[in-house]
Amino acid sequence: MGEFSPGGSAPNTSFEFFPKVPSAKTDLGLLTTANSGSDRSNNVDNDVDEIKEEKRLKLEHQNMKERLNDLEMRLARIEYKVMSSTSVMGKTDEFAIQEEMDSKKNMGMKKQRQFMDSGQPSYQTTNQSYNNNNSNRSHVDTAAASAEHPFKNNDGIVLHDARGNSVTTVTFSSSNMVAAEGTMRKPRVSVRTRSNAYPISDGCQWRKYGQKKAKGNPCPRSYYRCTMVKGCPVHKQFQRCADDQTVVITTYEGNHNHPLPTTALSMASMTSAAASNLLSGSTPSMTANYEIPNPNFIPPTTTTTLMPCPSSMATISASAPFPTVMLDLTHSPANQSRFSGSQMSSDLVEPPPPRVAGSPVMDPNVFANALAAFTSAVNNCDGNSKVKDNKSSSSNNQ
DNA sequence: CGTGTTTGACCAGCGC
DNA sequence: GCGCTGGTCAAACACG
Ligand SMILES: [Zn+2]
Numbered sequence: 001m002g003e004f005s006p007g008g009s010a011p012n013t014s015f016e017f018f019p020k021v022p023s024a025k026t027d028l029g030l031l032t033t034a035n036s037g038s039d040r041s042n043n044v045d046n047d048v049d050e051i052k053e054e055k056r057l058k059l060e061h062q063n064m065k066e067r068l069n070d071l072e073m074r075l076a077r078i079e080y081k082v083m084s085s086t087s088v089m090g091k092t093d094e095f096a097i098q099e100e101m102d103s104k105k106n107m108g109m110k111k112q113r114q115f116m117d118s119g120q121p122s123y124q125t126t127n128q129s130y131n132n133n134n135s136n137r138s139h140v141d142t143a144a145a146s147a148e149h150p151f152k153n154n155d156g157i158v159l160h161d162a163r164g165n166s167v168t169t170v171t172f173s174s175s176n177m178v179a180a181e182g183t184m185r186k187p188r189v190s191v192r193t194r195s196n197a198y199p200i201s202d203g204c205q206w207r208k209y210g211q212k213k214a215k216g217n218p219c220p221r222s223y224y225r226c227t228m229v230k231g232c233p234v235h236k237q238f239q240r241c242a243d244d245q246t247v248v249i250t251t252y253e254g255n256h257n258h259p260l261p262t263t264a265l266s267m268a269s270m271t272s273a274a275a276s277n278l279l280s281g282s283t284p285s286m287t288a289n290y291e292i293p294n295p296n297f298i299p300p301t302t303t304t305t306l307m308p309c310p311s312s313m314a315t316i317s318a319s320a321p322f323p324t325v326m327l328d329l330t331h332s333p334a335n336q337s338r339f340s341g342s343q344m345s346s347d348l349v350e351p352p353p354p355r356v357a358g359s360p361v362m363d364p365n366v367f368a369n370a371l372a373a374f375t376s377a378v379n380n381c382d383g384n385s386k387v388k389d390n391k392s393s394s395s396n397n398q
Numbered sequence: 399c400g401t402g403t404t405t406g407a408c409c410a411g412c413g414c
Numbered sequence: 415g416c417g418c419t420g421g422t423c424a425a426a427c428a429c430g
Binding site: 207208209210211227 | 401402403404405
Binding site: 209210212214215221223235237 | 418419420421422423424
């Protein structure tokens with residue numbers, strides 16, 4: 001599941017969903033070298049086989065490229081539809097602002113800044129007419145955040161599996177979102193996991209674009225952006241916990257604007273669910289804890305293989321301007337409050353209300369289900385990072 | 399040579 | 415206004 005490889009013979013795990021061109025090159029190289037043993041010169045048949053194999057791989061590669069193009073075209077069409085329909089819906093201000101910003105940007109305005117603003121990075125959007133180029137600045141950010149959900153319609157976000165089928169629908173109330181947009185930036189989802197390896201695998205491809213030493217933490221924070229599709233606005237941060245360096249904190253922000261592999265879907269659905277819940281609340285500094293009722297529960301529309309996941313808990317902190325959902329997968333709920341994130345603070349000591357106050361538009365079960373799916377995905381994937389780290393095994397510099 | 403990482407610089411927001 | 419901090423950029427570099 002969750003793979004694009006038409007040949008189907010790829011030795012990749014599901015995390016190798018949709019390998020980019022360079023990855024395909026790598027695969028090719030691996031396979032050819034596997035055939036080119038030391039006795040290669042003695043074996044003419046091997047050469048013939050090699051050539052055949054190479055041809056086959058090239059063909060596969062070509063197919064995948066075409067598929068990628070097809071997907072991008074489809075995405076473009078969908079985005080276009082969404083944008084046009086939304087603007088008809090009277091959300092004119094947002095897009096008017098966007099258009100204005102676009103034109104300014106074309107005139108050489110400031111570069112895009114800030115993780116929280118993150119629309120598409122400027123350099124990635126220049127030749128994509130269908131992208132909503134979110135140039136920045138705070139009061140515009142919120143509008144950008146709402147316009148960013150590419151598969152959003154009036155009812156919510158539709159997530160897609162690898163073949164573009166609709167898989168998960170997350171409901172949004174546009175009125176609530178608009179209300180929240182005035183004060184909130186895009187929600188984040190933080191995941192605490194215990195791992196001594198790399199950033200948790202979530203099925204996506206990430207490119208590192210920065211690293212910083214965060215205050216109060218000897219371990220640097222790494223910044224990644226999704227590279228599965230050019231222009232995907234999703235960013236993530238990766239940081240080890242200052243107290244316990246076996247604990248890693250991965251923070252996601254934004255929604256993918258492309259079909260996702262199953263493992264990524266669980267993350268995306270949780271992000272969306274969190275976003276929905278967070279944005280539906282109007283009062284800052286609210287907290288809700290969701291305990292996953294049954295980690296083995298499989299959301300009906302996904303096919304993630306679930307593993308037992310004891311006592312996972314998600315903590316929602318809707319404190320502006322960074323509404324954050326925190327999922328603690330370290331199996332030690334007591335650790336939760338140690339999270340160094342500024343948003344968490346004293347919220348955590350409150351008793352868990354059944355749901356976020358402020359009339360959430362989403363059934364909490366939806367969120368819990370998404371959470372469960374993601375939890376299992378993380379547990380399944382941990383240690384199989386999709387981040388390209390062909391060099392340093394531990395990118396802890398600066 | 400194309401792609402991804404590293405890393406110093408830059409910028410904006412925020413608190414004082 | 416100034417300094418601190420977080421987030422991002424982009425040139426330089428490494429790798430396959
Ligand atoms: Zn993405």
